[in-house]
Amino acid sequence: MAQSVVVQVGQCGNQVGRCFWDLALREHAAVNKKGIYDDSLKNFFRNVDTRRNGDGVDVSKGKICSLKARALLIDMEEGVVNEILQGPLKDIFDSKQLITNVSGSGNNWAVGYKVFGSQYQDQIVEKLRQTAEHCDCLQCFFIIHSMGGGTGSGLGTFILNVLEDEFPEVYRFVTSVFPSGEDDVITSPYNSVLAMKELNEHADCVLPIENESLFDIVSKINQMVTSGKPGTTVKPESLVTLNEGGIKKKLQEKPFDTMNNIVGNLLLNLTSSARFEGSLNMDLNEITMNLVPFPQLHYLVSSLTPLCTLADVNIPPRRLDQMFSDAFSKDHQLIQADPKHSLYLACALLVRGNVQISDLRRNIERLENKSVFSTTCGPFSLTLGTSKQHLYKTNFHRT
Ligand SMILES: Nc1nc2c(ncn2[C@@H]2O[C@H](COP(=O)(O)OP(=O)(O)OP(=O)(O)O)[C@@H](O)[C@H]2O)c(=O)[nH]1
Ligand SMILES: [Mg+2]
Structure with missing residues (x-):
């Protein structure tokens, strides 16, 4: 490794x-x-x-x-x-x-x-x-x-x-x-x-x-x-x-x-x-x-979710859906750019924890339907990575 x-x-x-x-x-x-x-x-x-x-x-x-x-x-x-x-x-x-x-x-x-x-x-x-x-x-x-x-x-x-x-x-x-x-x-x-x-x-x-x-x-x-x-x-x-x-x-x-x-x-x-x-x-x-894709376009906007977990939430699918939405909200970004006023050229979702691929698919489709990834600038690439340890989700994208 x-x-x-x-x-x-x-x-x-x-x-x-x-x-x-x-x-x-x-x-x-x-x-x-x-x-x-x-x-x-x-x-x-x-x-x-x-x-x-x-x-x-x-x-x-x-x-x-x-x-x-x-x-x-x-x-x-x-x-x-x-x-x-x-x-x-x-x-x-x-x-x-x-x-x-x-x-x-x-x-x-x-x-x-x-x-x-x-x-x-x-x-x-x-x-x-x-x-x-x-x-x-x-x-x-x-x-x-x-x-x-x-x-x-x-x-x-x-x-x-x-x-x-x-x-x-x-x-x-x-x-x-x-x-x-x-x-x-x-x-x-x-x-x-x-x-x-x-x-x-x-x-x-x-x-x-x-x-x-x-x-x-x-x-x-x-x-x-x-x-x-x-x-x-x-x-x-x-x-x-x-x-x-x-x-x-x-x-x-x-x-x-x-x-x-x-x-x-x-x-x-x-x-x-x-x-x-x-x-x-x-x-x-x-x-x-x-x-x-181009050497100088290498600044990635990152966001992080969840920032905390509520003690009494026992409905993982809904929490997961919320996390996917949060990952694309400016409140969870580590830089103050508003993604809604720009366009994503490429995006990577790194998911941690015991998340099923079907849940990932469902959420990506949901976000696609909401036109979160809409782009007017050539092909859009979405990269997915998962690891079993801990449930944190990080999102990196170029806008
Ligand atoms: N997030 C964060 N920002 C910091 C921290 N320490 C300093 N800063 C920010 O960093 C900038 C100052 O840079 P420093 O890292 O202190 O400076 P330096 O690299 O040691 O350089 P010199 O002191 O000039 O030799 C300011 O914008 C601070 O707000 C830290 O621990 N965390
Ligand atoms: Mg110093």
């Missing part, structure tokens, strides 16, 4: 990355009760025997010894990376996976791209190669960064160029967090435009995420959880935003934690079909092939 490497750059990249790794470990722990290092774990984690020498030797099959994330943590400030290294996830990273500086890029794209890019190029290439050498079939680099700050936008897109030069055959999927209108970083619009030029030219697939959309989704979930209306009791363990009791904190206290969980969930869902069994398995190769 193919492997992926996560490259998290800047404060936002590392904070989102932290949520992603936390959720990934929880997801595997929930599925993998026997503690066996299996193919699904192999996708994002190495199994290392740390007793042999300090560095650790890979143990390809068998019991889990010590899991190491296939990741590179890069930030030109130390704070967030140090926090990660002192937190509960410290054991899945080691010093070989880190590149940090102390000054930061001062919210300046050019400092990240030009200054730190050339200063750290050799180190970045070296560490990327080391990470790649631990994979027997490296399929994809996932870059996570923000478009508003200097390191994420500048050094993040510099790394994209490096990846294209060094690993031209490996996919580059970029998760880019776009600043909200009220962002306090005054240079964020400039950084975003400069970084977008690089994304246009060097990424295989971009998943744009808007902070405003994440904030709206989290507020909606909080409202639902606290409304206390009869029939709206939410199953706490079903929340998309849940980790380390995240939702219990007030939104104002640490807003990014809950928002970042949504992004972490998105990445897990995107790769679930490639990691877990399913009747219609679809890997990243198929996503790029089916959703990116």
Whole structure:
């Protein structure tokens, strides 16, 4: 089975990355009760025997010894990376996976791209190669960064160029967090435009995420959880935003934690079909092939449903139908575009859980009848992927 490497750059990249790794470990722990290092774990984690020498030797099959994330943590400030290294996830990273500086890029794209890019190029290439050498079939680099700050936008897109030069055959999927209108970083619009030029030219697939959309989704979930209306009791363990009791904190206290969980969930869902069994398995190769007909049309609008499950809903078909409708509503999208005012050129539905193909067919027909997929721009492609683990549905489309 193919492997992926996560490259998290800047404060936002590392904070989102932290949520992603936390959720990934929880997801595997929930599925993998026997503690066996299996193919699904192999996708994002190495199994290392740390007793042999300090560095650790890979143990390809068998019991889990010590899991190491296939990741590179890069930030030109130390704070967030140090926090990660002192937190509960410290054991899945080691010093070989880190590149940090102390000054930061001062919210300046050019400092990240030009200054730190050339200063750290050799180190970045070296560490990327080391990470790649631990994979027997490296399929994809996932870059996570923000478009508003200097390191994420500048050094993040510099790394994209490096990846294209060094690993031209490996996919580059970029998760880019776009600043909200009220962002306090005054240079964020400039950084975003400069970084977008690089994304246009060097990424295989971009998943744009808007902070405003994440904030709206989290507020909606909080409202639902606290409304206390009869029939709206939410199953706490079903929340998309849940980790380390995240939702219990007030939104104002640490807003990014809950928002970042949504992004972490998105990445897990995107790769679930490639990691877990399913009747219609679809890997990243198929996503790029089916959703990116022209190299530069590679921005995918993503949406996520359910955001939570009501405790007393016992009518799965209706809930499933609602989820299909939600997947095409702008309230569940991670970017504030209105699909009703655009047209879908291609669309992928990734369904998780025990869903019958007949249910999928019925819903697709229903949405077709409602002209959700109506297009005036050549043939429309709909891609389906299913995996058995957990019922989350993610929808990616280009509008
Ligand atoms: N969703 C989300 N957005 C974040 C997070 N941290 C920062 N941001 C957003 O990212 C932008 C700022 O970028 P940062 O990632 O902090 O900057 P950086 O890449 O570390 O770059 P420098 O600090 O300039 O070196 C702003 O738009 C913030 O709103 C986070 O944890 N989650
Ligand atoms: Mg920073």
